Amino acid sequence: MNINQVLENAKRLNVNERALVAHCLISSLETSQDEGVEQAWVELAEKRYQELASGKAESVSWDDIKKEVKG
Template identity: 50%
Template sequence: MNLEQVIQETKGLSASDRALLAHCLISSLETQHDEGVDAAWAKLAERRIDELETGAVRFLSWEEVKSQLKRPG
């Protein structure tokens, strides 16, 4: 199977399967794994959860985000 055939075959996949495939392909390009990156992401995620739980920041629904994006300036 050549690249063009692979591309055509992927068009029949669901959006989530295509996203997973893209992730796997991109991950396969990484030759080094930096443990510090994983730790930094985990720390950031924990901080954001804490901010939500304490009320320091407010969760926005997708509808609110879209509304804000449509507003001028």
């Protein structure tokens, strides 16, 4: 699979899945990290995804976050 195919496939994912993919890709660039950090991130990302998918948690748009911060 080439980069264009990967990008096209990634565009089909929902926003939370794309965020998880982005995190994993960025994490893969790091050369050293504390033991267990990667597994902790994976577990947290999976937990958050399940909360969103189940309706237990709701997503917030970036615009809403910026409005709240500006208060």
